[in-house]
Amino acid sequence: MRMFRNDYSEGAAPRIMDALVATNDEQCVGYTEGDPHCERARRLILDVCGLDEGEADVQFCVGGTSANVIGVTGMLRDWEGVICTRDAHINVHETGAVAACGRTVLPTDDADGFLSPEGAERVYAFQTSCGRHMTRPAAVYVTNATELGGVWDTARLDAICDWAHERGLRVFLDGARLASALTSEGNDVTLSHIAHTVDAFYLGGTKNGMLFGEAMVIRDERLREAFPFLVKERGGLVAKGRLLGVQFEAAFERGEGDAEAPYWSMARHANRMAADLRAGLVGLGFEPYGSSPSNQQFFVVSPAQQAAFEQAVGAETFYVLDDGRKVVRFVTSWATSRGDVDDLLEFAATIA
Incomplete structure (x- = not known):
């Protein structure tokens, strides 16, 4: 992935x-x-x-x-x-x-x-x-x-x-x-x-x-x-x-046919992919940490889930909570596709 x-x-x-x-x-x-x-x-x-x-x-x-x-x-x-x-x-x-x-x-x-x-x-x-x-x-x-x-x-x-x-x-x-x-x-x-x-x-x-x-x-x-x-x-x-x-x-510099400059369209795409990922993970029962509307999404997971996400997609751990659960971060970019999001969600379903 x-x-x-x-x-x-x-x-x-x-x-x-x-x-x-x-x-x-x-x-x-x-x-x-x-x-x-x-x-x-x-x-x-x-x-x-x-x-x-x-x-x-x-x-x-x-x-x-x-x-x-x-x-x-x-x-x-x-x-x-x-x-x-x-x-x-x-x-x-x-x-x-x-x-x-x-x-x-x-x-x-x-x-x-x-x-x-x-x-x-x-x-x-x-x-x-x-x-x-x-x-x-x-x-x-x-x-x-x-x-x-x-x-x-x-x-x-x-x-x-x-x-x-x-x-x-x-x-x-x-x-x-x-x-x-x-x-x-x-x-x-x-x-x-x-x-x-x-x-x-x-x-x-x-x-x-x-x-x-x-x-x-x-x-x-x-x-x-x-x-x-x-x-x-x-x-x-x-x-x-x-x-x-x-x-x-x-x-x-906006090219012919561009609705906006690439600087903004690249970021807007990353945000859309992040929103799709967030909705998918929430739908699978994962608990969001905060309410980020940006291209960074944070979720609370078990240590076993954290290890699985880190190995599969490189998700970084940002915090360890008092109960031992971990807060991991997923980040999207201009290069993230809907297929990439779907692949991650398909994997997440196996460890939910």
Whole structure:
């Protein structure tokens, strides 16, 4: 069976690969500086974000961890830290990358993947209670979709952004799966709203049909100034930078007959496959963990079922519950077919 371990096990989607092949013999200047593909991709992204030229910078990163480290640390000074949820990628899955750069991660007690103003306020109040003797919060980090597949709505996003900006904190949004979030069922957040509300965010490519790459949109002046230097210093500058530009150019350029740009249609397809998988597993009696509308689906299973799913389709274990049962994750992508979903459901029926 096809793996459901993550959404980046495959190579590039056909439209992206065709663009890479078609431009393979071109000679371009390096490092995303001035080549026609990166420049066109920047203009396409600014346009879809509803931003004017000069209102924000569009910069390219090789992957999510690189984007998070450069983006977050570029907003902070030595004595400052970033507030996030306890399950945030920068706190759990990035090997202490932010801390390794001399910056402090300040987790809240939020347990659902969403950073709340209440949780953030508790951390902020504590960290500012002793003046210069404690790390001072200067930014918040949020993820859309969240680590548990949750999708932010406008009211919730505005609440945490308003809370942060009222205290002079910057907001950084991890958009590794932003395409899935914005095309999910019931989503009411627009890309333009994000672009005008947070201080910096990125459009994930690695997890949405590209070989690699993320496009960061930066309004924050401190990060705009720091990014060109940090991306080099922190090992994230790609010499063959046009490869990033070509992919994002192809992803955001609508072809003849396209209802929407491939970036959105690829994510919408992944979400549909995830919804079909969720409905099928629920129909077989499996217990969902949370209510993700994105391309990540979580289920509570027995240890024996977990082992079977891991061996069959690579499903990862995210949590072990107090009663010994496990929470496993299934992830769909642009390459997931209805036949792949049916194969998994047929297997799941044998262990239900």
